[in-house]
Amino acid sequence: MxxxxxxxxxxxxxxxxxxxxxxxxxxxxxxxxxxxxxxxxxxxxxxxxxxxxxxxxxxxMALDNLKIDAPANEPIVIATRDFAAPRALVWKVMTQREHVARWWGTEGQKNVITALDVRPGGKWRIESHAADGNVYIFVGEYREVSEPEKFVWTFGMENMFFGKTLVETHTFEEDGAVTHYKSVSNYDSIEDRDGMVASGMEKGMRHGFAVMDQLLAELAQEA
Incomplete structure (x- = not known):
């Protein structure tokens, strides 16, 4: 044949x-x-x-677009960043213990989450262990939760920033296959705000968001 x-x-x-x-x-x-x-x-x-x-x-390439703005006359920091994932997945990565433990902090830190109660009045607490042996403990309380559009929480560190109140509003807007994320951090003073910016806040955010991209890709494959 x-x-x-x-x-x-x-x-x-x-x-x-x-x-x-x-x-x-x-x-x-x-x-x-x-x-x-x-x-x-x-x-x-x-x-x-x-x-x-x-x-x-x-x-x-386009989504690696973190932008941080610190207005001269307001004690706030505005951060925006896009994610190539549905809003529900971005929300999950930012509010579930197993995911937050992976992206929180800077590279090399190991995180232990002792509380993450995502509801109004719920507490959150994260122990971040650095490679040099130092432990940084972040704490706060959820003030408002509207899944998956928005959450508002307070942000602080144990044994630091006494008498200071940092309130952050995190919003998530879905646009097709992209989620537009925005955070607005309100400080007690411009001096407090400038001190946080100078502490290397942007480096930590860039690392955290890069890890989130990996997590979102993993979750998308499992879906």
Missing amino acids: QRPKVIALSDYRRQRDGEALHPKLGQAAGTEHWFVLYWRYWAESLDRLDAYLTKLKELK
Whole structure:
């Protein structure tokens, strides 16, 4: 039995675009062999995949867009950043213990979450163990929770910032396959705000958001 001639995928793409294929491939005038149709289907599918992967690559490059603004005359810090994930997943990564423990702090820190009660009045507490042996303990209370659009909490550190109240509002806006995240941190004074900015806040945020990207990719594969 004579085997059908194998035609390169590029030939089928040319045929799809109006160029003639080998005449022996046709079963009859105006009728295409089944594997011509088969390969045409895959050629078109691969073209769509190429376009999709290119779009994903461009999207990933565009989403590394953390912006931090510290207005001169207001004791606040505004941070915005986009995530290539649905809002429900971004909310999960920012409010569930197993995920927060992975992205919190700077690179090399190990985190132990002793409280994360995501409801109005609920407490949160995170022990962050640095490589040099120091332990930094972050604490606060949820004041408002509206899943998955918004949460407001207080932010502090045990044995530090006595008498200071830092209130942060975190909002999540979904736009197709992208979530626009925004946080507004309110300080008691501009001096307090400037001290936090100078402490390396941006470095910690960039590291945390990069880890969140990895977590979101993992969760998307599991869904």
